[in-house]
Amino acid sequence: MLESSPENYTEVDNCQCLTVEQAITNLKGEDQGLQYYAAWWLGRFRVQEPEVIEALIAALDDETNRTELGGYPLRRNAARALGKLGDCQAVPALIVCLDCSDFYVREAAVQSLGTLGDCRCVPELMKLLEGGLAVAQPIPGSPHLAQPYNLIMEVLGSLGANEAIDLIEPFLEHSVELLQYSAARAMYQLTQNPIYAERLVQALAGEKLLLRRAALSDLGAIGYLPAAKAIAQTSTENNLKLIALKGLLEHHVKNYSPESSSISDTATHLMNLMDKLL
Amino acid sequence: MTSNTNALELIRAVEQADSTASLLDAVKALANAHLEAGIPTLIEVLSYNNPSPAIAAVIGLVQLGEAAVLPLLNLMDDYNYGGRAWAIRALAGIADPRALETLLEAAEGDFAMSVRRAAARGLGNLYWSKMLPSEVNPAQKRAFKTLQVTSQDPEWVVRYATTVALQGLGNSVRVSQPDLVGEIKDELEQMLATDTDLTVRTRVQLAIKQL
Numbered sequence: 001m002l003e004s005s006p007e008n009y010t011e012v013d014n015c016q017c018l019t020v021e022q023a024i025t026n027l028k029g030e031d032q033g034l035q036y037y038a039a040w041w042l043g044r045f046r047v048q049e050p051e052v053i054e055a056l057i058a059a060l061d062d063e064t065n066r067t068e069l070g071g072y073p074l075r076r077n078a079a080r081a082l083g084k085l086g087d088c089q090a091v092p093a094l095i096v097c098l099d100c101s102d103f104y105v106r107e108a109a110v111q112s113l114g115t116l117g118d119c120r121c122v123p124e125l126m127k128l129l130e131g132g133l134a135v136a137q138p139i140p141g142s143p144h145l146a147q148p149y150n151l152i153m154e155v156l157g158s159l160g161a162n163e164a165i166d167l168i169e170p171f172l173e174h175s176v177e178l179l180q181y182s183a184a185r186a187m188y189q190l191t192q193n194p195i196y197a198e199r200l201v202q203a204l205a206g207e208k209l210l211l212r213r214a215a216l217s218d219l220g221a222i223g224y225l226p227a228a229k230a231i232a233q234t235s236t237e238n239n240l241k242l243i244a245l246k247g248l249l250e251h252h253v254k255n256y257s258p259e260s261s262s263i264s265d266t267a268t269h270l271m272n273l274m275d276k277l278l
Numbered sequence: 279m280t281s282n283t284n285a286l287e288l289i290r291a292v293e294q295a296d297s298t299a300s301l302l303d304a305v306k307a308l309a310n311a312h313l314e315a316g317i318p319t320l321i322e323v324l325s326y327n328n329p330s331p332a333i334a335a336v337i338g339l340v341q342l343g344e345a346a347v348l349p350l351l352n353l354m355d356d357y358n359y360g361g362r363a364w365a366i367r368a369l370a371g372i373a374d375p376r377a378l379e380t381l382l383e384a385a386e387g388d389f390a391m392s393v394r395r396a397a398a399r400g401l402g403n404l405y406w407s408k409m410l411p412s413e414v415n416p417a418q419k420r421a422f423k424t425l426q427v428t429s430q431d432p433e434w435v436v437r438y439a440t441t442v443a444l445q446g447l448g449n450s451v452r453v454s455q456p457d458l459v460g461e462i463k464d465e466l467e468q469m470l471a472t473d474t475d476l477t478v479r480t481r482v483q484l485a486i487k488q489l
Contacts, residue, residue: 249477
């Protein structure tokens with residue numbers, strides 16, 4: 001999924017000037033606003049100190065900072081930050097967050113578990129897919145489904161969780177196209193069967209820009225080489241096409257040719273397509 | 279005579295379009311007609327802050343080539359930022375060396391990466407033969423200086439475009455400025471050794487191979 005995370009737009013100079021020490025103090029302190037900001041800040045600036053990891057893990061249990069609807073803002077930020085810090089110590093606590101009553105805490109935890117790439121989360125992620133399409137239906141008045149299904153499938157796919165195939169497959173028929181794509185993406189990663197990647201290629205010819213963008217991003221993530229030409233030709237911003245082709249190129253280079261040696265014809269072909277999009 | 283009538287109709291269709299879809303169709307029709315009379319209208323579209331018609335207008339302007347260069351350069355004085363960005367992309371595509379100053383400035387200093395990307399690429403494939411012969415060598419050196427700056431851009435895609443441009447520039451100066459070719463090769467070797475992005479490094483390898 002393409003996301004415009006706020007950090008892409010945040011200039012370092014505009015940040016509230018914190019030092020590492022101050023941020024840690026704020027995170028452990030009483031002021032909820034400062035705590036919330038410090039949790040984000042420590043992730044944003046990749047402060048990978050043991051004390052920080054420990055304090056962020058503790059913040060996943062926070063009970064004081066609540067929204068009117070019962071959400072846990074500090075837990076959300078702490079879960080997001082822990083994904084950025086790359087320390088697998090956080091995995092068990094993030095797994096516990098998958099049961100949190102706040103959807104956005106669960107979403108942040110799934111995302112961070114995916115970034116951390118630790119397979120211990122697979123069984124708990126699979127539980128969130130149980131019930132299949134019957135459960136995964138729009139909730140009246142809610143902007144999201146019961147679970148962050150797209151992210152869950154994405155993470156299961158990237159972790160190579162073959163045991164989840166039967167749970168993911170039904171989502172190929174979900175009424176929300178974006179979920180079909182997430183399922184197709186994961187199914188391709190788990191089975192390497194081109195039939196699933198071709199569904200994403202077909203989506204590049206679809207009517208809606210948002211869906212073409214999503215399919216582009218998925219194809220780039222799975223590095224599906226036969227999609228190269230369709231990616232170069234689909235009607236979206238060149239920046240997004242370039243990122244998708246970059247995904248194909250890197251997937252190819254990493255898997256098929258040692259970096260220092262000569263360049264394959266496939267790589268050259270991909271770069272020729274990219275050159276034309278500049 | 280018929281072509282004049284036709285031009286007026288195509289221009290009017292752009293001016294009167296009342297939705298993005300109808301604007302896009304009208305701009306495409308005008309662009310496909312390759313009419314010099316349509317240039318000011320296509321340029322006007324660049325300022326509408328509407329991406330798909332702007333892309334169609336850029337394609338049309340690039341196809342019209344040289345005739346569109348001065349009107350586009352005049353737009354550079356305009357305050358409309360969105361229009362400027364698209365105009366720079368059109369100038370990079372036309373590759374007329376009269377746009378050199380504009381491209382140098384945009385490649386180094388524009389805040390939009392898609393503009394820096396297009397401008398950097400444009401510096402590598404200008405039609406140098408359209409310049410006064412005495413001006414070519416110094417201009418190519420200046421292009422190289424700017425590409426050295428853009429080779430350090432924080433965005434991978436700008437560094438990728440820089441690599442493509444260095445390859446193009448290297449091929450243009452192969453005979454006329456062997457020293458500069460050497461400097462370009464050194465720059466590429468430097469990028470290969472230090473760039474953190476795998477895609478950029480792979481493109482640098484290709485450039486070195488093809489230079």
